[in-house]
Amino acid sequence: MVSILSSSSSFCGLRRCLVLLVFLVQQAAAANFNQDFNITWAPDHVRVLDNSQLLQLTLDQASGSGFVSKNQYLFGNIDMQIKLVPGNSAGTVTAYYLYSTASPNSHDELDFEFLGNVSGQPYILQTNVFTSGKGEREERINLWFDPTADFHTYSILWNPQIIIFSVDGTPIRVFPNNEKALGVPYLNKQSMSLYSTLWNADGWATRGGLDKIDWTQAPFVASYTNFKADACTNYNTDYASAQACASSGDKWWNQPEYQTVASDDTSKLSWVRQNFLIYDYCSDTQRNPVPPPECSNSHI
Ligand SMILES: *[C@@H]1O[C@H](CO)[C@@H](O)[C@H](O)[C@H]1NC(C)=O
Numbered sequence: 001m002v003s004i005l006s007s008s009s010s011f012c013g014l015r016r017c018l019v020l021l022v023f024l025v026q027q028a029a030a031a032n033f034n035q036d037f038n039i040t041w042a043p044d045h046v047r048v049l050d051n052s053q054l055l056q057l058t059l060d061q062a063s064g065s066g067f068v069s070k071n072q073y074l075f076g077n078i079d080m081q082i083k084l085v086p087g088n089s090a091g092t093v094t095a096y097y098l099y100s101t102a103s104p105n106s107h108d109e110l111d112f113e114f115l116g117n118v119s120g121q122p123y124i125l126q127t128n129v130f131t132s133g134k135g136e137r138e139e140r141i142n143l144w145f146d147p148t149a150d151f152h153t154y155s156i157l158w159n160p161q162i163i164i165f166s167v168d169g170t171p172i173r174v175f176p177n178n179e180k181a182l183g184v185p186y187l188n189k190q191s192m193s194l195y196s197t198l199w200n201a202d203g204w205a206t207r208g209g210l211d212k213i214d215w216t217q218a219p220f221v222a223s224y225t226n227f228k229a230d231a232c233t234n235y236n237t238d239y240a241s242a243q244a245c246a247s248s249g250d251k252w253w254n255q256p257e258y259q260t261v262a263s264d265d266t267s268k269l270s271w272v273r274q275n276f277l278i279y280d281y282c283s284d285t286q287r288n289p290v291p292p293p294e295c296s297n298s299h300i
C-alpha cells in the first residue's frame with residue numbers, strides 16, 4: 001500500500017490520495033471469501049464473485065455445496081449477510097453454523113437453519129444450541145420479511161455470560177450461561193469454525209417432508225456477503241491462550257452492556273417471541289415431559 005501511495009503521489013493531490021487511501025482500507029476490511037473460507041463440498045457448485053466479496057452456494061440433483069472458515073473463533077461477534085434460495089425452495093435447507101471440531105463426542109455448536117418453502121410460503125428459521133455434544137434445543141420462528149428478496153444480517157454475539165442470535169440487529173434467541181446456576185454446560189471451552197451448506201433435506205424440511213424438491217427449478221442458489229468476525233481467533237490448540245484472550249477485561253464483549261440483552265432490545269426479543277415463535281423445545285411437553293434445566297432461565 002505504501003508503494004502504491006508513494007508512486008501515485010506524483011499524480012494525485014492530497015485530497016485524491018486520501019480518497020484512494022480510504023478506498024484501499026475499506027477493501028482490506030471487507031469480506032474476502034477466497035481469503036477467509038475453504039470450500040468443503042463440491043467446489044464446482046460454489047461461485048466466488050465480485051472480487052471475492054460475494055459467495056454463492058448452489059444445489060442441483062448432482063450435489064449440494066458448502067464452505068468453512070479458515071479461522072476458528074472463541075467469543076466475540078460474527079455477522080454474515082445472506083440472501084436465501086428464492087422461488088420454490090421447498091425441500092432445501094441452508095445451514096449456517098458455528099461448530100467445534102476438536103472433540104467430536106463433546107462438540108459445541110450454534111445453528112441457524114433456513115428451511116425452504118414453496119413459492120410465496122414462509123421460510124422457517126430454526127436455531128439450535130449444542131453444548132458438550134448435546135443438542136435437541138430447537139426453536140423455530142417465521143421471519144417478518146421475505147429472506148429471499150434481499151440480503152439480511154444474521155449474527156451471533158457470544159461471550160462468557162450469554163449467546164445472542166440476532167437477525168438484522170433484532171435478538172431472536174438467547175442462551176445464557178447456566179453452568180453455575182443450573183449445571184448446564186456452556187460453550188466456553190472450545191473455539192468453533194463457521195460453516196455453511198446448502199443441501200437436499202426434502203425428507204423432513206418442508207411441512208415435515210410433504211413438499212419435495214422441484215428439480216426443474218435447479219440450480220438453487222444461496223448468496224453470502226459482508227462477513228465480519230470480531231473475535232478471538234485461532235487458539236484451538238492452545239486452550240490457555242484462548243481463555244486469556246476470551247476473558248481479557250479489555251475485550252469489548254466482556255463489558256457489562258454485553259452480558260445481558262440490552263434494555264431497548266428486550267422489547268424486540270419479546271416482540272419476536274410473541275409474534276413469530278412457532279416452536280420451542282422448552283414448551284414441547286410431548287418431547288420433554290420434564291423441561292430441560294435451562295428452560296427455567298433461557299429467555300431473559
Ligand atoms: C483450508 O485450506 C488450506 C489449504 O488447502 C489448508 O491448509 C487448511 O488446513 C484448510 N483449513 C480448513 C479449516 O479447512
Ligand SMILES: *[C@@H]1O[C@H](CO)[C@@H](O)[C@H](O)[C@H]1NC(C)=O
Pocket residue numbers: 115116117118121122123124205206207208
Ligand atoms: C411452508 O408453508 C406452509 C404453509 O404456509 C407452512 O405450514 C410451513 O410451516 C412453511 N414452512 C415449512 C418449512 O414447512
